[in-house]
Amino acid sequence: MDFDPMVMDDAESLGPVVKISQADSVRTKFELSNVDISFANSLRRVMLAEIPTIAIDLVEIEENSTVLADEFIAHRLGLIPLNAEGVESLVNSRDCDCEGYCEHCSVRLTLHAKCTGDENMSVFARDLVPTGERLNQVLGTPIVTDSEGLGPLILKLRPGQEIKLECIAKKGIAKEHAKWAPSAAIGFEYDPHNKLHHTDLWYEQDPKAEWPPSEYAEWEEPPQEGEPFDYDAVPNRFYYNVETAGNLPPDAIVTEGIKVLQQKLAGLIHELTEGEGGDGANGDYNGPRSPEYNTGADGFGGYTTPFGNAGNQSAWGGAGGTTPYGTTPYGAGQSSWS
Amino acid sequence: MPTRSKARKEEPAEAGSDIVMEEAPTSHQPESKDDDMSLPGSTPTAASFEFLNEGHTLGNALRYVINRNPEVEFCAYAIPHPSEPKMTVRIQTFEGTTAIEALEKGLRDLQDLCDVVTDKFIEARERFSAGASS
Incomplete structure (x- = not known):
């Protein structure tokens, strides 16, 4: 597999670029470019909700x-x-x-x-x-x-x-x-001229006249008069404004956020590689399992899914009294509960 | 009184769905223990994985990174129900690699991407404070 996930399809295939426009003890404003919107949003989400x-x-x-x-x-x-x-x-x-x-x-x-x-x-x-x-x-x-x-x-x-x-x-x-939130607020925006039409701007007469331009509007080229809509365009530059509530410095929120994301990934890689060796990893595992093992038959009746009724009853209506959710204590007519 | 065992006996009448249900476990090949696992019906090059306690934060970024792998034919993620803390990723690859390998590679690539962004951020931050002080 020889491809570089960092290299984007754009002309400037330099990989991600970070530009800081303001940084003090309260906030960090930066631009992250040459990444996909999915990653940019993951970073926003993780900074907002998952930093201890x-x-x-x-x-x-x-x-x-x-x-x-x-x-x-x-x-x-x-x-x-x-x-x-x-x-x-x-x-x-x-x-x-x-x-x-x-x-x-x-x-x-x-x-x-x-x-x-x-x-x-x-x-x-x-x-x-x-x-x-x-x-x-x-x-x-x-x-x-x-x-x-x-x-x-x-x-x-x-x-x-x-x-x-x-x-x-x-x-x-x-x-x-929310009391554990490190950030008071995280500003996140892209495409200040709304060239991609991801937003519908509400207006009375003219959205251009009624909406104040974004502070990042001058960072990007405004659309030309009569410019045709580019269907292939994807957002590429993301503007963050990370404001701290005081508990962590704003830079630390950004670096910690990425760290949390990496810890998530590291944990998953660990589990994935650990589990490969031992066959039937689900066998002696009694934590969360994939749906099909939660058959009503082994006493899991309380919360089986439609897929969970392997040898027992079909969710699509075998025995009378089943619910779409399998053999609930209420549905199976008679169970170990009675 | 219909008991569970009786219900089971009645089952064969409904052969179609029963067979489908019973076939699933044989193809179920769990790869991992804890947070994620492949769901029934997987083949080496096509599998769905279920991640517990993960959401759009991981799902969307992972989907993107896996899709950048040229050996991956298809990759998508879903959160089947908003009140269940589950996220599923479907991966289909071309011959030559497996869905599990593609998943693992995706995870590692996303880690590398995180590394790069961290480095770039720290570098930019240092450059900014150097510029501000001079």
Whole structure:
């Protein structure tokens, strides 16, 4: 097999090109070109949802005399961005050997505030104090970027009110809950002149007059007057705007995103090559299996698919009482349940 | 009372679909253990693979990379049902290679592509910060 997946069909077969137009502590704007839209979109998706970070996941409230309900405060705490530097050495709490949580898979933070003055008091993220053993000195510290050094407002206390709680921050990904998202937003666009007609621009009289040009419009050649539509054209230049929520630097979001994608692939290659040697790999495997093995006969009746009824009943109507989903406990007339 | 065993006995009357159902397992040749496996009905050069807990993120990019392999006749991916965490990839190759090889090559090629993009990004980032400071 002698072909280079990096070489595109275009005239400039240089492989992928990255051009950065802005990079600071909050955002990175870059252009990725000479890749396929499928890869560009994979990168966007993986940055959005699958980069592990750390966020508060458990809250134990000892004292709450504020006007806000416990669960309301717990939710707010979950959304506070925490520094995720070094999160890769944190064990995923579900994979940890400990029961519940420990210092290898979590960071403990405490919050204790009481309003003793006679004016209302605000409690900010900086008042969340990491305690106990930590993998490094910054992991799990609330992100504070405002000039006063306060961080996000959590709640307010009237005179005499008190809040005392303990939080457990765990590692996770945004696919499970958006609080683990490393990015505040990811801008993704291509074809600023809509030459490919992937978008229908809504308009009253004239879309050109009513829609502001994209900031990338001048980077690309505008369509010529009366230019015929190119049916073979594919998007080639993709403009990203990766804005961090603070937990990871924007560059790290990009590199981590690609890393996550590679880890996915590495895991699959490993499984593919491992499984090849042993024949009948499905035999002693009791995890997820391909549908046909989930026959109702072996007690899997609960969730067989239409393909899953090999020797038992046909999904297309053998015995009476079957559902299209095979021998459900309800459908088979009589089963081990009765 | 219709029991399971009775249901099975009644089955032969419905020979057509029964045979189809029973033929599937003989051609089922699982290659891998965990996340993905080929689905019933595969031949060496044509197979469908099922990936658990994967979606468009992997599926679309992988489909593209596999399709760039000149020895691949056909490759497509699907998410059969949005509420099942499954993604399937169909690969058909020309003689001379197998669907599994094409899949493995696709995975490795996508990894290489990721490597290149990482390098290019880091390089561009360094060039940008060098340009900004000077």
